[in-house]
Amino acid sequence: MARTIIQLRISLDGVEPTVWRRVLIPGGFTLDRVHRVVQFAMGWGDRHLHVFDVEGVQYGVPDPDGLLDVRDELDVRLDAVALKGGRLRYTYDFGDWWEHDLIVEDEFPADLDADYPACTAGERACPPDDVGGPDGYRDLLAAIADPDHPEHTTMREWLGRPFNPAFFDPARMSTLLRRMT
Structure with a gap:
């Protein structure tokens, strides 16, 4: 039986x-591996908690204290919850609260000559971890784009590296994804 690719x-x-x-x-x-794909593909640092939401059911890393009511992501395969045309939600970093839409665009048999997982397209760099969510990211972009902005130097130093918000390379990302498995 051929593997199904989502x-x-x-x-x-x-x-x-x-x-x-x-x-x-x-x-x-399983959803724990899908979590890793999302982390790598988007460019996150995997330093915070996360959760998947599929039709109101949440999956993630079980909370030993029982404070979060999540089903174990290790027990659920992607093809069991991802139907063509369906949608999953993924939230990363409960402080910054980064929400992602995961739309199931297609499913098809695996190409035996292809390597999976793979990134075939995308746009723009991922925001840095710990930037403060969407509002903090907007503030960061404004500060680094304007040398006269009062936070320009501080934000560039906080980043600690060059950052081009428009840059994304799907081929490089596919290479990184293949290394994760």
Whole structure:
């Protein structure tokens, strides 16, 4: 039986212009592996909690204290919750509250000559971790774009690296995704 590949379009809510990725993921991946794909594809640092929401049911890392009511993401395969035309929600970093739409664009048999997971398209760099959510990211972009902005130097130093919000390379991202598996 051929493996099923799920094509997801991942888009980050609250950011304009839109930051998005198109990824191809084996349907047999459990949601913990899908979490890793989202982290790599988007460019997050995987330093915070996350949760998937599928039709009101939440999946994530079980809370040993029982404060969060989530089902174990290790027990659920992507192809069990991702139906063509369907939608999953993914929230990362409960402080900054980054929400993502995961739209199931297609599903098809795997190409035996292709490597999965893969990123086939996307636009724009992911915001840096700990920037303060969509509002903090807007503030960061305004500050680094304007050398006369009062926070320009502080924000550039906080970033600690060059940052081009318009840059994204799907081929490089596919290479990184293949290394994660």
